[in-house]
Each structure stands twice: as C-alpha cells, then as structure tokens.
Amino acid sequence: MSQYYLSHLKELESEAIFVIREVVAQFEKPALLFSGGKDSIVLAYLSRKAFYPARIPFPLVHIDTGHNFPETMEYRDWLVNELGVKLIVGSVQESIDKGRAKEETGFNASRNALQTVTLLDTIEQYKFDAAMGGARRDEEKARAKERFFSHRDEFGQWDPKNQRPELWNLFNGRKHQGEHFRVFPISNWTEMDVWQYIQSERIPIPKLYYAHQREVIERDGAILSTSPWLKLKPNEIPSIRTVRFRTCGDMPITGAVESTADTIEKIIEEVAASRKTERGTRADDKRSETAMEDRKKSGYF
C-alpha cells in the first residue's frame, strides 16, 4: 500500500485545485486577485491545471496602485497572454482622482491601504461574488486564523470572531445578496512550499525575484529601490547594489535583500537559510503590531 501516498507538495497542490474548482462550482462570478507576486502567480498556474484543457473560467483582477515595479507589469501582460485569460484592472489612481481615496503624504507615504477602496469598488462594479487571493496562513498572525472560504459582509469587512467553522472538505459558500467571499486556495502553503512548487513545475517568475543590480537607498534598515515615488531625504544617497526581492508589493514600500541568488535553486537555499520572515521586508506590516489584522477587518486582501 505504501506507494499510495503523495508528497507534501502534491498534497497541497491537490487541496488548492479542489478549492479553486469549488469556487467555480459554488459561485456565479468569481475572480482571481492577481498582484504579480509569486503567490498569485502560483494561484494562476494552479487554476490552469484545475480546468485544463478548458481555459481558466474567471478573470484575473489586478488592483493597480500605479506604483508597481515595471517588471511586474511586464510579467502580468505576458502571463495574461500565455494563459489566455481576461484581465480586469482596478486603478487606485482613478479612486484618488474621483475623490474615493486620499493619497498619503510624507516620506513613508504608501498607496497600500488605499488599495482596499479600489478593491471593494472593483468587486462591486463587476459584481464579483468570490475573490480568490494568494494569501497564506504562515505569513502573518491575523492570517493564521483565516478560513479557506472567508465570508465578507456587504461592506466587505472581515469579522474574525464570526467565522464559519470549516470542516473536512466541505466548504460553505452560501451568502446573501451583496455579500461576497474571499477564498484562499494556498492557505496551507509556506513560503518554502511556494518556491519548491515554482521549481518543480518550472513556473516562470518576474525577474525581480532573482538577484540583479539596482539603484537603492537604505532607510530604517530597509533597502528600497529608487523610483519616481520615493522621496529622498537629504542624507539618502542612492548606490548600486546586488539585490533581489522576496515579496513583490508596491515599489516604494517593498524592501530588497542583498543577495546573489540568481537561480531558483539558489533562492531556495537562501530561503532555507534565512532567519527573517518575508514580510519583514514590508514596511506596510511594520506600522503597528496589528497592522494586518486591522487592514483585514476593513476589507484588505
């Protein structure tokens, strides 16, 4: 009998595919929230596997902050074409122009929190009833309590005390008019699982993740890429360093790490040896101890 078991990656893959199919079966208008980061890339590839040889039966939705790395945008357009899937873009700039969102000011200004407004507006505009995301429970403590099928009220809010129990493989996607679900098919994956999967499935990823030369500055212990949106303080002098990114958020707030890992194998070695969490490079999570919990409650990814 012993030949009938799966490796941990195959078991996680199988679980994620089951969840993605369940979304398409239970909801009328699902979408995949695509950030251009490795987690949502893996989610897109899992979606292809789930429905092959049919095309992915839902669009990718990109909440565009306007502060993206150019590499992310290039990759996004390539992937959409590769998968033959529809792309919907929700623009944070538009939300700002319409007065729906207010730009932060100051040196550490970020459009991260503003995304919530655009995200909820986009969900409402297209009447999406399920939005899948690549969030993982190992990322952050508020995420550790998240369900696969996460119920959101008509205001898009998350109530951690009022979550539906989730048992076996039985996912309950019933909802009232106006409510929606966030669904996290790779909940049980860790950062390492994602990298190992990218390696074993030979999934192409944006160049940002590989070591490259880049003009950067150092601020509060974080290495930030120079960009039109990063206001430099007088004492901050850019220099060229060999770096890579562990996560792929907005350009002004995503910290790089010094690295020479220019292949997937070397990245995996580096992740295995790393003694810091990947969100440790994210300025948005460092604002307070409960930054993620608070953002999630209000409808963030």
Next chain:
Amino acid sequence: MNQLLRFTTAGSVDDGKSTLIGRLLYDSKSIFEDQLEAVEASSAKKGFDYVDLSLLTDGLKSEREQGITIDVAYRYFATPKRKFIIADTPGHIQYTRNMVTGASTANLALILIDARKGLVEQTYRHSFIASLLKIPHVIVCVNKMDLVDYQEEVFEKIVNDYKAFSSKLEIHDIQFVPISALAGDNVVNRSEKMDWYQGATLLHMLETVHIESDHNHIDSRFAVQYVVRPQTQSHQDFRGYAGRISGGIFRAGDEILVLPSGFTSKIKSIQVGEEVIEQAFAPMSVTITLEDEIDISRGDIIAKPNNHPQSEQDVDVMLCWMNQRAVNLNTKFFVRHTTKEVKGVLKEIQYKLDINSLQRLENVDQLTMNDIARVKIRTAQPLAFDSYRKNRITGSIILVDEGTNETVAAGMIV
C-alpha cells in the same frame, strides 16, 4: 519524498500547550529572528525573566486583550523528514466546536496531560473527540515532568490510567511520551534527566508515525465536483469530470458505476492538468474522462459496480451542534455531503452524549451549542454515503442554516 502530517492540539490556558508548540517551532528552527525578537520584547514588557515561547502562538488583538484563544489557528513547520500543519485549538468546554473543526482534517491528535494532575475532565473530552472524529493516531504527552522530579512512577501511572480509559474509545494507535515543554525535555531533544525512558522524542514520533494508510485505499469513491467542457476547436468533444478522489484507486480501463443514476461505463483517461496518469488515489485532484457519453453532474458519485456506497434518504448521524442558536426537532437545513447539497430535516434525536462521562441522555428534543448527539436526518433526495468509520470524506456532512447561511453543525454518518 516529504509527506504532510496534519495534527491537532487542544488544551487549556495552563497545561502548557502553547509552550509546547512554541518549543516545537523553536527547537526545530522554524522561528524567524524577527518573530523571536517580537516575543522577547513582549516577554520583557510583561516583566518575565525568561522568553515566554507561548507568546509565539498568540493571535489577534482581541485575543491578547482578553488573554484567550478564540478560534483554530494554523501553524506550520517542517523538518528534513516531514512537513507539519498544526491545528491549534483552545480546550475549554465551550470550544468543542473548534476542537471538532481542527480534528476533522487531522491525521494525529496531541493530547497533553499535566504530570502533576493526571487525567482530568479535559483529557477525557479531547480523547473522546479524537475518537469521535476518527483521528487515526494519538500521542499522549505527559507534560511538566520537571515539576514532578522526572519520576518514572508518575509517568507510568498516567500511562496505565489512560490505557484503561481509552480502551472504551476507538483509538487504535496511541503512543506516550514524558516531556517538559518548558525545559525542552524529549520534545525535539532527548532528555538527560529521564534515563528510564527508552522511547522516542515527540518530534521523532511525529516524523515517523505511519500515515500512509490513513486514507481509504480500498473502496473507490469519486465525487464529481465540476464538469470540464472546453468547447474549443482543439477539444471539441472533451468532457471531463473534475474532482478529488475520496477513497480507493481508479485506473484507466476500470469499470465504473455512477450514483444516483446507476449508469455504468469505463474510465478512458485520468489527468492532472496536462499530465495523463495511470492511476489515481485519495486525496488526488484529477479529471476523469469516460468511454461513454452519459449524463453526469456535480454531486454525482463515481464508484465501482461491485463496491459502491449506499444511497438513502434516511441518515443516522453523530452530530456536533456548533451554533449559538439552539435547534429543535423538525428544523430544516441544507445538508452538504461531498459536493452535493440537498435539503434535510432533523427527524429524531435518539440521545445526547455527556462528553465527560460518555453517558447517554435520552428524551432530548433540543440541542444547544457544543452538544453531541445521535440523530436521524431525512433528506429530500438520496445521498450516496459511506459510514464515517469507513471513509471520513464520504461519511461526513455539514448542516447549513436556511436563513443565515451559517454552518451550524458537523455530522459523522454512523
């Protein structure tokens, strides 16, 4: 090939559960520097002169404010041998529903016993739930051995007491280990203070427990989740049945039977994405094509002509009621079973179980939050099910409230 082991822990605030999880994460080097620094800072802020590892599993702001855990939290760690998912649940009586939730997908239950106290009410409750949810393996950790001078007699007495009690339950694989989560004895590293103990450390047990047979590989079951119809030029006639194998083994060429229709056919191919595979077994997600064009839709079960589930409208269930609102006889629900949803009604409550004494209470006509009861449910259409004992996937249901859409109960089919 690294396997995945899912285990559940349950415990109250003071029996050292959080410390144990913290210890497993810390000693297996699954804690990152920034996480550790945060815990060190919190420990110092609370005035502790040691690093309180239990803070590693602290969750939400609302919980920290109240010093409680409100829900199941999931933790992850890996060793070179296995990857682990911990479903960490609080252990008070009012949290039976959380324990049941965490136990539903677990291969193994960790049961913590305070060496000073021996078996307590909570031990019985956790063990009963492990047995009810048919968790295949149990490890009993006799914790706080440092506080009883690492005495062998204390450990032996607890082992004997537990064996006597658990003989009444359905737990087939039980191991015992004396530990101190606080001092780290026998968790990851072997204790130097308990020479008399010849067995494995807790982590070694977790790494080696035999989980290959946890899935049913005998009775072939496949619930159709979604019908894949590309309707493109290159795949005009493709009609694939997507789903996750819930039991047994399916191979190309196998004769199959579809329920509830009773149609038969043969498997033409089995695929995972683009890859065509020879055989599929639980818990693989696959797409199956058949030789014949027959009408199959979501919720149908594919099995074998000589081995298939029973198809009935009256279902006997051990039910765990999980909602604040009590339920009375003749209440209607949506019943979710595999990928099928049908209407159902609570026809009869045969008895309620006192989960501490295992006494049966009869003449009950209402169930409240955290009650466990043997009930009869009548469904509007037949369900093709197995007993939960035979298959945890085709033998389980949830009940969904018609008005609020909440998941209100979990059921194990008898």
